[in-house]
Amino acid sequence: MGLRLYIFAEIIKRYGGHMWLESEPEQGSTFYFSLREQEQASKFSTEKEPQHD
Numbered sequence: 290m291g292l293r294l295y296i297f298a299e300i301i302k303r304y305g306g307h308m309w310l311e312s313e314p315e316q317g318s319t320f321y322f323s324l325r326e327q328e329q330a331s332k333f334s335t336e337k338e339p340q341h342d
Contacts (some may be wrong), residue, residue: 294320 298308308323 303341 300326301308301322304324306322308320308322310318310320312318
């Protein structure tokens with residue numbers, strides 16, 4: 290799990306988010322992450338650009 294956790298954390302960091310965990314002895318750990326909301330999520334939509342002849 291160590292390598293997968295590192296890769297996941299790097300992906301989150303590259304998208305401007307962050308990751309943290311909470312841990313209790315003998316209870317385990319809970320991992321959290323948050324990502325920034327994209328301002329123009331529709332920028333990569335299926336809208337077609339005008340054709341220039």
